[in-house]
Amino acid sequence: MARVDLGLTVLCGADALDRPIRWAHVSELEDPTPYLVGEELLLTAGVRFPSDVPAYVAGLVSSGVSAIGFGVEPEYPTVPSSLVAACATQGMPLLEVPPSTPFLAVSQALGALLAEIAVREQRMLADSQRALTRAATRVRPVESVLTTLAVVLNCRADLVDPATAPSELASLVARVASGTGPRSASAQLGDEHVTLDPVESAVLVVRRVTPLSPAERAVVAVALALLGLLRRDVESERGRIARLAASAVLRARASGLAGVLGPGPYRVVAGRSRADHDVLAQTYGPLVSKVEDGFLALVPAGFEVSGPVGVSSPVAESEVPGGEIPGGEILGAAGEASALLARALATGEPAFPASDLSCLVDPVAARAFARRELAALLGRPELIDTLRAWLGQHGSWDRAAAVLGVHRNSVRHRISHVERLLGRDLGTADARASLWLALTWLG
Known part of the structure; x- marks a missing residue:
């Protein structure tokens, strides 16, 4: 007391x-x-x-x-x-x-204190639910939900595959994932309290110094529900993308359009605008497929693209007779192009992989730098999106507002909030360059 x-x-x-x-x-x-x-x-x-x-x-x-x-x-x-x-x-x-x-x-x-704690936990639960739901709509929703969960609970959250689980957790992860043992588990590993919950064929592992409260367990339950849906959607979408891309190539070859596509290598292009879709469809109709709120297209690596589209790394033909394109490479290229689309939408220009300092930096170190630079924003996806759009439009309030579909005053308000949270003056070239790289490396 x-x-x-x-x-x-x-x-x-x-x-x-x-x-x-x-x-x-x-x-x-x-x-x-x-x-x-x-x-x-x-x-x-x-x-x-x-x-x-x-x-x-x-x-x-x-x-x-x-x-x-x-x-x-x-x-x-x-x-x-x-x-x-x-x-x-x-x-x-x-x-x-x-x-x-x-x-x-x-x-x-004591009664007043318990009531205050209950209200505070309900508010925390509601805020966390909103943050996790917004995270599930990002370009990489699974990673975004895990990052948001780590922020709101001040913990480490990982989605672990039983085949690659850390040795100290391997037996627990295997039992939880198999469905033959407990549906969830907890353990004390050194100074960390660890909880494990199944998510489809993987396991969500949450590590923290202190045990989770009942309200915090409810937050984890929300994350579990979202991750379960997302993993099913991702697996379904990956399979659909692979089938669409593979069938597009087969249809092109069968209908005599292989000459239009030309010899490899190829790239996957991801976009959203109807105009970009129509331009690609005029030449590569069977190789352009609608996906969710946008499209994916398989094009020759040398095809010149314009507008806000994400463009994957080159995909080579296999060396087997017939020169088929490996389905796994198409799938990876589709994911890469979709991830780059966020940057393209912010700048209004095509986004290519490793087209900047990213190719000179270790990916693990780059991601760690990004999370440090943007730590105060990780639970606020609307601020991250606004900062990306504003920087991508070279600090133009009007163009950033058009990209985001909001009023220019909303952009000003959000950017001022970003400055306060980060403690940075966004009027300096150093801050803008540092944050743009952080946004790029954040994934």
Whole structure:
């Protein structure tokens, strides 16, 4: 209890004051354990103080009582030394309640605190749900949901494949993923508390120094639901993209259009605008497929593109007779082009892989740099999108507003908020260049 006005004094067990307390319970019974359910603050004035004090405290410990509050006067002028000694020996927090503080005041203060905590947890849960839902709409939704979960819970969140699980977690991950063991699990690894939950064929591993509260477990449940849907969608979409691209090549070869496509290598182009779609469809009709709210097209590597499209790395023909394009390479190229589309939409120009300093930087180091630079924005995808669009349009409020589909004043407001959160002056070339690279490397 952090209420100074109550005048409570901690006599022992200060290192265990972080135990959860669900309510205050007043009892003058010599053995109140039949009426306890655990996590109480037990209040007593010693009206029927037991003769065997160590056994009394042991019973409270076994019943899960979180702390004892002893009210001095009128029965005892001070807290009995035998109770202090028993609590100190058995690790039970003991509080002295002064005569000026009625037990009712302690109960009311605890009730108000619990209500405040409940409201705060509900607000945290609602805010986290909104953040996770927005993250699920990003270009790389699975990675975005994991990043957002890590931010809102101040933890490390990873989606682990049973085949590549860390050795210290391998057995737990295998059991949780198989469905033959527990549907979830938790463990203490060194200083970290780890929870594991299945997500389709993978396992969500959350690591944190402190255990998750019930409200935080509810946040994880939201993330699990979204990740389950996203993984099913991703697998379904990947299979559909692979089938569409492969069937497009087969149809082109079967219908005599292989000469139009020409010899490899090829690239996959991802875009959203109807105009870009129509330009590509005029020449490569069978090789252009609609996907979600945009399109994917397979084109020769030398085809000149324009407008806001993402363009993949070259995809080569296989060396087997017939020169078929490997389906796995098409799938990877489609994912790469779709990821680059976000940058293209911000700049209004085609985005190519490794067309800047990215090709000179270790990918792991680049991503770590990006997360450090943008740490204050990771839970605010609308600010990240606004910053990307504004920088991509060279600081133009009007053009950035057009890209985002919002009023220019909204862009000004968001950018000023970004400056406050990051503590950076976006009027400097150094800050703009650093943040543009961070946005590029963030993925």
